[in-house]
Amino acid sequence: MKRLSTAIFALLCTLTVSFAQEPTKLFSPEVHPDGSVTFRYTSSKAESVKVVGDFVRRPLSMTKGEKGVWSVTTEPLPSELYHYRFNVDGRMVMDPNNLYVIRNVADFYPYFIVGGGKADDYMVHNVPHGTLSKVWYPSPTLGMDRRMSVYTPAGYEKGKGRYPVLYLLHGMGGDEDCWQEFGRAVQILDNLIAEGRAVPMIVVMPNGNTAHKSAPGQSDEGMYKPYFGGSMDGSFESSFGDIVRYVESHYRVVRKPSARAVAGLSMGGGHSLCLAANNPGMFDYVGLFSPAVKPRMESPTYENLESKIAAMFAKNPKLFYVAIGDDDYLMEENVEFRRMLEEKGYPHHYNLTDGAHKWNVWRDYLVDLLPRLFK
Amino acid sequence: MKRLSTAIFALLCTLTVSFAQEPTKLFSPEVHPDGSVTFRYTSSKAESVKVVGDFVRRPLSMTKGEKGVWSVTTEPLPSELYHYRFNVDGRMVMDPNNLYVIRNVADFYPYFIVGGGKADDYMVHNVPHGTLSKVWYPSPTLGMDRRMSVYTPAGYEKGKGRYPVLYLLHGMGGDEDCWQEFGRAVQILDNLIAEGRAVPMIVVMPNGNTAHKSAPGQSDEGMYKPYFGGSMDGSFESSFGDIVRYVESHYRVVRKPSARAVAGLSMGGGHSLCLAANNPGMFDYVGLFSPAVKPRMESPTYENLESKIAAMFAKNPKLFYVAIGDDDYLMEENVEFRRMLEEKGYPHHYNLTDGAHKWNVWRDYLVDLLPRLFK
Numbered sequence: 001m002k003r004l005s006t007a008i009f010a011l012l013c014t015l016t017v018s019f020a021q022e023p024t025k026l027f028s029p030e031v032h033p034d035g036s037v038t039f040r041y042t043s044s045k046a047e048s049v050k051v052v053g054d055f056v057r058r059p060l061s062m063t064k065g066e067k068g069v070w071s072v073t074t075e076p077l078p079s080e081l082y083h084y085r086f087n088v089d090g091r092m093v094m095d096p097n098n099l100y101v102i103r104n105v106a107d108f109y110p111y112f113i114v115g116g117g118k119a120d121d122y123m124v125h126n127v128p129h130g131t132l133s134k135v136w137y138p139s140p141t142l143g144m145d146r147r148m149s150v151y152t153p154a155g156y157e158k159g160k161g162r163y164p165v166l167y168l169l170h171g172m173g174g175d176e177d178c179w180q181e182f183g184r185a186v187q188i189l190d191n192l193i194a195e196g197r198a199v200p201m202i203v204v205m206p207n208g209n210t211a212h213k214s215a216p217g218q219s220d221e222g223m224y225k226p227y228f229g230g231s232m233d234g235s236f237e238s239s240f241g242d243i244v245r246y247v248e249s250h251y252r253v254v255r256k257p258s259a260r261a262v263a264g265l266s267m268g269g270g271h272s273l274c275l276a277a278n279n280p281g282m283f284d285y286v287g288l289f290s291p292a293v294k295p296r297m298e299s300p301t302y303e304n305l306e307s308k309i310a311a312m313f314a315k316n317p318k319l320f321y322v323a324i325g326d327d328d329y330l331m332e333e334n335v336e337f338r339r340m341l342e343e344k345g346y347p348h349h350y351n352l353t354d355g356a357h358k359w360n361v362w363r364d365y366l367v368d369l370l371p372r373l374f375k
Numbered sequence: 376m377k378r379l380s381t382a383i384f385a386l387l388c389t390l391t392v393s394f395a396q397e398p399t400k401l402f403s404p405e406v407h408p409d410g411s412v413t414f415r416y417t418s419s420k421a422e423s424v425k426v427v428g429d430f431v432r433r434p435l436s437m438t439k440g441e442k443g444v445w446s447v448t449t450e451p452l453p454s455e456l457y458h459y460r461f462n463v464d465g466r467m468v469m470d471p472n473n474l475y476v477i478r479n480v481a482d483f484y485p486y487f488i489v490g491g492g493k494a495d496d497y498m499v500h501n502v503p504h505g506t507l508s509k510v511w512y513p514s515p516t517l518g519m520d521r522r523m524s525v526y527t528p529a530g531y532e533k534g535k536g537r538y539p540v541l542y543l544l545h546g547m548g549g550d551e552d553c554w555q556e557f558g559r560a561v562q563i564l565d566n567l568i569a570e571g572r573a574v575p576m577i578v579v580m581p582n583g584n585t586a587h588k589s590a591p592g593q594s595d596e597g598m599y600k601p602y603f604g605g606s607m608d609g610s611f612e613s614s615f616g617d618i619v620r621y622v623e624s625h626y627r628v629v630r631k632p633s634a635r636a637v638a639g640l641s642m643g644g645g646h647s648l649c650l651a652a653n654n655p656g657m658f659d660y661v662g663l664f665s666p667a668v669k670p671r672m673e674s675p676t677y678e679n680l681e682s683k684i685a686a687m688f689a690k691n692p693k694l695f696y697v698a699i700g701d702d703d704y705l706m707e708e709n710v711e712f713r714r715m716l717e718e719k720g721y722p723h724h725y726n727l728t729d730g731a732h733k734w735n736v737w738r739d740y741l742v743d744l745l746p747r748l749f750k
Binding site: 125217 | 400500
């Protein structure tokens with residue numbers, strides 16, 4: 001752009017005229033090579049600015065410097081995707097200098113990634129990329145068209161081959177978008193497939209909240225304010241066949257149990273368990289991440305769950321995977337669930353990790369699970 | 376969710392613990408049936424809170440009420456998609472109660488839609504929805520894989536038929552996402568196709584900034600801070616064949632001039648003109664929205680443009696569409712361009728409207744153009 005004319009500079013101005021920004025555009029957050037991170041925020045009036053983030057136990061006080069620029073630098077942080085906000089005189093605010101935000105239910109959080117370790121899997125690398133599509137499928141069971149996200153691996157569009165399918169389910173408050181936002185599923189899949197750590201697969205991420213057709217604002221329900229809801233009444237499980245029918249008739253998939261996996265987190269772990277139990281022999285791979293294994297409501301889907309689970313294990317699934325963090329508030333029901341698995345002698349892979357009921361462990365579990373599928 | 380158990384309520388709390396929000400979650404903005412809009416913001420400490428938006432010429436002062444809730448209600452607004460921010464004691468901030476935000480270059484803006492008129496086309500209705508895919512295509516010309524957005528109309532995945540293609544280009548600062556954000560292209564296409572106002576078509580929205588592979592954060596360039604850049608050096612036009620080759624080999628498209636359209640706004644209008652002129656007979660439909668018609672840099676693409684334009688018109692395109700608002704800062708070069716069209720006797724449709732160099736007119740132009748394509 002060497003010979004950039006003045007007319008281009010005129011273009012630069014048009015869109016920002018009516019919304020003058022902060023006087024200085026700062027670089028924040030700045031991730032340093034050693035993993036430490038500098039946050040910056042401009043305010044000449046503020047009396048106190050702190051960083052509140054999932055990488056610190058207590059808010060981190062920022063120091064006011066020249067021109068009203070507050071800043072603080074953390075200790076070197078372990079490789080991870082972190083999110084945060086600023087507390088300015090008691091008010092939680094976004095970082096106006098960080099473009100990168102992810103949504104959780106009705107709130108956005110600025111985020112950053114510290115590489116050099118496990119979070120390298122969450123970053124975009126120069127590898128072949130799959131396609132992410134937002135697809136509408138008919139759900140006759142629920143009487144509505146519904147939206148879901150579908151990842152097709154690099155080469156799918158060009159090729160002729162058939163692929164295995166992972167159905168990847170979210171928790172309460174989530175929707176068809178969240179595994180791509182907090183979950184970094186697209187980057188994880190691209191990277192693991194490119195490195196040969198996972199086989200190329202189609203990944204279907206539906207919306208597990210049957211009260212809605214889609215993520216907020218994407219359907220004719222309009223621009224409502226979402227709440228921390230979900231479906232634990234069996235309606236998602238009983239309408240799941242609509243999703244499978246759509247996927248198996250619209251994508252080049254292998255229509256065999258050995259090429260079907262279902263996995264999910266929290267509520268979606270409960271969904272995965274119940275889908276597998278209600279459809280013995282349908283999935284050869286089942287993954288439960290911090291799962292809500294105990295039914296919360298009454299539904300035929302949840303009746304006789306023990307005998308359904310027995311029928312499922314009678315079909316010898318190749319992998320029954322359970323992962324949970326030692327600080328997870330659902331630990332108690334999971335201890336009970338694992339005791340049942342042990343007592344009955346059901347083969348399973350149990351992955352007890354550090355951590356709580358949060359996205360950082362669910363990303364870990366996805367990275368841990370994918371290499372175990374379809375092999 | 377009648378029999379919601381306490382365990383579900385426990386789930387409600389986990390994700391919000393570390394990031395306590397504003398004390399009250401307000402309803403803001405509230406669009407009333409008459410088109411007036413109420414904004415609300417909580418701050419007991421602020422001395423002045425104003426709304427700055429594209430629906431008011433001057434900031435709208437808010438009044439402090441009980442519990443530190445500031446509010447103001449506008450006059451009834453014409454049907455439109457509007458964006459805004461709050462000015463709190465001189466600082467521009469987001470509306471923490473509005474989940475719905477759209478990005479422009481490096482900034483986010485809360486937005487809302489007033490229906491009951493033209494903006495009904497921007498809303499999601501209960502009609503068959505197309506699929507939006509984020510696709511990576513190889514660009515041998517630029518030596519990189521690049522990302523683009525592809526809209527396939529409802530029924531595409533199931534059917535066998537071939538479709539016409541609109542290549543829809545953005546302006547400076549934009550990327551492959553912006554026609555879906557500020558441009559509402561997906562909603563407009565779904566609605567116009569469902570109502571029979573436009574024929575079903577595939578719409579390809581590439582990234583017209585060849586300095587980047589993708590929208591910010593989506594490629595291995597990492598989480599950089601985007602600038603108001605673009606490509607006006609001919610590199611986008613000279614690499615456009617890579618896009619067409621991918622589209623015509625990966626989608627069921629009609630490979631004929633009568634089934635190819637190219638349209639774009641501002642820089643993308645310049646791209647559209649140059650693509651059509653450099654490839655006479657390739658596109659039967661050309662749309663220029665507030666176009667940057669004068670080359671800004673030197674490139675073989677821009678050489679002998681007048682004779683290339685003559686060659687293009689010699690192929691009798693079915694539609695050569697130019698639209699611009701009377702307040703557009705690119706008016707002067709467009710007056711000159713139109714004079715040339717008139718003098719040469721080149722058939723064209725000229726749509727002179729109210730408005731400036733902004734997204735509100737570009738949405739209008741898309742709605743106006745689509746019914747004229749492929750008929």
